[in-house]
Amino acid sequence: MTSIRPRPATITDIARQAGVSTATVSYVLNDAPAGARIPEETRARVRAIADELGYVPHANARSLRTGSRDLVLYVHFDVVHGPLATGFLYGFTRALRDLGYTLMQYGAERHRGVKAARSWAALRPAAVIAGDDRLTPAGVALLLKAGIRVFGMGSDPAAAKGTGLSTLIMDHRAIGLAAGRDLLERGYRDLAVVVPVDPPLRVMGEGRLEGVREAAAEVGASVRVHEMEYSPGSAAGIVAAWGEEGLPEGVFGYNDEFAGLLLGALLDAGVDVPGRVGLMGADDVMLCRMLRPTLSSVRVESESPEEIARRVVASITEGTEVHLSPWSPVPVRRQT
């Protein structure tokens, strides 16, 4: 007597036990109008058996039959999500669920381009949201051809326009612009900007840098650029370099974490912050209020996840291309 591994109950199991057809079971469990005149006694019996068997409909089989797609695939960047992104993702997930879609996060994808696209397409999602580092024109084309909407996170909306690729971006240039303007308003004319070397972050860093440069150009200020790794040693190296070439007046540290590392290195070097050097981060995470002096930052306010979800769903159902930029930057001045 070998114990068999449990198997999920099927509609057929229920039909057999209840002595009715599978059609009847389906009608009863779905409260379908076509089965409206099935006697209450039968209905009760079917329901009782379904319950007893722990029956749960097979989502795959159902969607295979109905042809419905309710999956939205979210393919991560390979980086740690900050509280901002996490918070948005939660709201977005919930909002999508309310609209009848299921968002699944698909992490640690090792492929890109057509290979990645094929693995996503196999799941027949209604849409895929992926970092632009995973997308290639051929991959996007494959998905679109299969009726799967594609959202590039970070892709350039101008370049995407007309290709069918939708975009969902954080406007990094705008963040840099806000930070740069805030530093310039304080009278600084000699600015330094940090750009992460880590590839997925680098693109964003360059966008932010561009914004600072734009702000600087408005008043004829200068901008120095430094590559930085996410490590105390790299921060110390930059501060040491400033010791040689002269300290900048204002520093934009890419984000709060990089800025936090820089702040530590500046304090270690005995630099007066903000007396000698003004410092800004971005994202406005709680970290800003842990550091002393407290860190100035650029808060990124997001449009309601519900609204974004609605527009994503509209794009899915209408098969149209949309370009969403749910974030807007606001400087927050603190002690640095």
Add this chain to the structure above:
Amino acid sequence: MTSIRPRPATITDIARQAGVSTATVSYVLNDAPAGARIPEETRARVRAIADELGYVPHANARSLRTGSRDLVLYVHFDVVHGPLATGFLYGFTRALRDLGYTLMQYGAERHRGVKAARSWAALRPAAVIAGDDRLTPAGVALLLKAGIRVFGMGSDPAAAKGTGLSTLIMDHRAIGLAAGRDLLERGYRDLAVVVPVDPPLRVMGEGRLEGVREAAAEVGASVRVHEMEYSPGSAAGIVAAWGEEGLPEGVFGYNDEFAGLLLGALLDAGVDVPGRVGLMGADDVMLCRMLRPTLSSVRVESESPEEIARRVVASITEGTEVHLSPWSPVPVRRQT
């Protein structure tokens, strides 16, 4: 002339265009032994058409037919994942993929117990990994009955033993024990511990507290407990209370973030850290090295994600209950 929404190509489309049966297409595309003797010419034609059509097999249809389950559902806690958890999750995802399974993250689940279990069961995963705040005995039973393995994150292994529920836990008691012992080694006998009020964090906080208490009991030290929210105000409140009742000698701040908030509040109050008060966080994230003075912490080293993945898969294929605790704590002493 209405443009029809693109539809994914099916095996039937290919068969029609190639003038062969769907069986032939299937054999060719899968390099099945049964189709080994299909002439190269036909094979090439089928492959070319599949390629041209952008054909990708329908994963659902395939698994429906073969009965295979390769999905592992990971249901988040509703909190921001730190770098530690994120890093583990990435490695774990990759390792599972190498073993033929796909890990999907399912966030912002609004249900718990049987309701949640039903929504997971509908996806027919091979296993579900969920926070114990989402699991109830009835829910677990439903899943097990359907042949779906269940891993409770944070569930008590002792309580689970024999019920079929597997566990995957971080040993919070051990973290508190390590922190407590480190503080006591420095000679502190008047300890304070912070416990977050936020429900999902509270459980972990209580586990860590228990560990500190255990350490304190070994040498007869005292332990004060303070509830804390994740806000600068709450930290300031606690420090103010210490002003009234007297400062503790050593503080365990639950984790680095809560400790960082406390550090800021202590410095604001003019308290000498670590001269007057020693402070420890936990998790050892980069934040520790941004703060000045740099924060002592408890690093949590995880067993290799590959090894954990192997054991999870073994549990799935053999249908056995396992209890994994892939983390071990190591104190890291810095300036605080």
Add this chain to the structure above:
DNA sequence: TTGTACGCGTTATCAG
């Protein structure tokens, strides 16, 4: 209420 075709792909069986 039931029989059954269908959605998509796999595979054992059978025929030219």
Add this chain to the structure above:
DNA sequence: CTGATAACGCGTACAA
């Protein structure tokens, strides 16, 4: 040797 037929997995929905 080459390849088609058909049953099947699970649930839905139309015709009877």
